[in-house]
Amino acid sequence: MTEGTGRRAGDLPDDLTDVEAGMWQAFRNGSVYDLRAGDAAVDDPHGDRPWGPERSVRARVVCWLLLDGPPALAGRVSSLKLTGLRITGPLDLAGGTVVPFVEMKGCRFEEEVLLPEARFTTLRLVDCAVPRLEAARVQTEGDLHLPRCRFRRGMRLTDAQIGTDLLLNQAVVHRDRAGRSLAADGLAVGQDLQAELLQAYGEVSLRSAKIGVSLSLRGARLAGPYTRYALNAPQLTVERTLYLTPAGLGSPMMSGVTPARGTRIQHVECEGGVRLDDGRFGDAVDLEGARFVLGDEQELSLRRVQTPELRFLGERPGRGKVVLSGAKIETLVDRADSWPGPGQLHMGGFTYENLVPQGPFPLAERLQWVAAATAEFNPEPYERLAAVLKESGEDEDAREVLLAKHRRRRETLPLASKLWGYLQDVTVAYGYRPGRAAVWMAVLWAAGSLAFAHAGRPPAASGDQHPHWNPALYALDLLLPVVDFGQASQWQLSGGWQWLAAALVLLGWTLATTVAAGATRLLRRN
Template sequence: MDINDLMPAELRVWQAFPRGTSVDLRTADDEDTAQGADWGPERTVRAAVLRALLLNSPLEDGEIPALRLAGARITGALDLQHGTIDHAIRLSDCFFEDVPLLYASRLRQLDLTGSVLPGLAAATVRVDGMVHLTGCRFLGPVRWDGAQIAGALFMDGCEITPPDAVGPALRLGYTAIGDNLWAPGLRTHGEVRLSGASIGGSASLDDARLSHPGSVALDGQTLAVGGDFHMRRIHTQGWIGLRGARISGRLDLSYARLSNPGDAALRASSCTIGELWLRKSPPMEGTLNLRRAQVDALLLEPEAVPDEVLLNGLVYTTLTPHEPAERRLAMLNKDREGYLPHGYEQLTASYLRVGDDHAARVVQLAKLRRHRRTLPWYGRVWGHLQEITVGYGFRPMLACVWLASLLAVGSAAYSLHHPRPLKASEAPDFNPVFFTLDLLLPVISFGQEGAFAPQGWYQTLSYALVIAGWILATTVFAGVTRTVSRQ
């Protein structure tokens, strides 16, 4: 490119590039970059000039060249596809008329802080340093599919508003980020795609606003995060998908507002998470899906649980905060798949780990009661008998109460009317207490039952006591067997 053909602003950039000095064309610190289309020739730089600088740059001995430009209107498409750029690029607070084309290029560092762009095409790009998109406003989709960024990706305060939602607004699918993804305050209208991406450090979407009603707002299937994934105070319209994701640290959804009525609001099935925090949040509008997820520490406040959950196969080591069993059982009752014993076993195990045996027994009783509703009528009858008599083996003192009550009734009845002896010469002295015990205890004999024969309604009472004794003995045996088997 002939230097004599450059406009004044372009000439300043051309002369500053070899020394890496900055060119600032801004007229005020608070100017609105979105009005860049109205900037005149004194602030206009052609993309072809920037391309020529970056690919065929003039160099000066002892100097480190770099493109540092602020407050410019860049006309034409900045086409660096398949190119190798050995110099840092900083185009801050610039207005781009066309989408920069960075497909399959290799860059040293990229900084577009505060700029307004119609989109960005940077699929499979390789960046040896960091990428700064802080405060950028994109009027079209941003594509980073398959990119490799050795450093961090900064998108804090970034806004992406494509004119339609045909495709994803932000594509980071299968992108490899060596450091952090820093995007608090991100605003998007359309899908954010993180499927298959890997983040070596942590990710932050704190205070983000992701809008894609009725569809996927954030797709993070098989996402891998080496540190924490913060989504505190995030607001979403649409669902978050994290199926198969691996988050080594904490997935923090504190103060989050997730909304996708009529469908899942959070799909985190088959994922592996170090810590999952759902706290200080209103119940999400939609279903919480944690099927087959593995979580080391689950911080789940009952108030944050929505009306429908899917928890089959969820495995967690610890459950906090410590809540009464009744509050946790309400969550299991919301499972859309109905009765699933695995959820009760997990909750029981979490209480046993902290030594709360009473809460563990309450959970087991609730499990057996809910299972009873799935049985045929005779199974439900037997279940009711087990609960009334021994509390399914978890309340053995009930059996003593029943035994004492039946013994008192029988003893009182037979003390008022002694049954006649079968053989008066051989019968022992009648004892109403031991006669009643003979009727109640099927495997113990005190010699009273076989020696006396009650008549009339006393005989009916004796039959009733024998039947009650067998039922009591059977339910006690079943309950004890169940308790011993669990231990």
């Protein structure tokens, strides 16, 4: 007998309706309690067809079963498996410990589901209509499944601890009063968080969340028109990969895999800012095909992110900014048409070790990529790109990048320094084209030799003691500042020829100075 009731354990309470009595017996038997009418339009929990008393149970009876339900029948395991039921009143399990397995499919909740600090083994709500889910600090030993559910006023999973997987595939979540659709700061998931084809009409907040395996937002549509961010997930930790990639449509078997060729797909779309600052990702951040619709003041922010691989293969944002400042990446996989234009890209302190472009990405466009990230001159992005190219054996491209750095710096200098920079560029390309010095020397030598050959022999500077007149050696003696061929000091020119000689001396010293400056720069770099 149950104390104080005059009933034996397992007996039906007197105040249950016929529908609730059927649910009571199904719970003891561990069987599915299915009250669907067999008409898809009528059975749709998200439709407008009314569900009457013939398929309604009170939420407090459901709570009674889960918290202090009757024992199972002999040889059975008690569990609550409901399909097509209407639950009236708030389902309040706050602080409770629920031992039985719970699975509700196609159910309609009239009021909020309250699960703060509750404990479950496994909880599955599939294709249910829920006004709001309050589940802060909820704990499950196994899965928490919420696929295809619709939440009219958002859901809260702050500091929740999910033992294995959290499933939100194809869920539709509207905003709460604060403009958030999913508030899950501090969430901890033991294995995967799958939110593929999720539709969120408010901010998705995953600040400081920890995911034990992968976080999949394949094909998700995130819109944050009421807050600054559509996805707000600073300090997010994902042990393997964050997927913001396409999802296949029409087949539940496509979940968690890359869609096969020919499959109809849906790309990720984020309407609002995305913040992944200080995130840690064990394998990769994959943005292939993602579309970011940003306002002028909104950002796709990856500040100080650390991951072995960043796959930046989404559509080019038309507005807003992409910020990679301080990020540390081992391999950057990208496309030329994925990056935004000048003023929209920030890469101060961004480091990467390897570049793997997908499709054509010529050096000229790579230099435009760096220039787009440096509205004001900053040598760091140029030096990082040059170091990566040199490490991969592309020495010529690395020199071109460093040359572009000096040309960009030249535009910030005062006039005198700018003119000196132009001279170094034309003569020896700031030391990165030392062969140009020999070309200039040969041109000046040939021009001087031809000119002096037409001048005739000038008078000797010191009477009869002089070498044989040699126009070629004379021109070379003027051009080389240090070497003395015994010609320049032995002949006395006058008029225009004297001016030509002075010009060759000046050009020789200028050429020697630029060569020395370039050589010094190269030695310092090496």
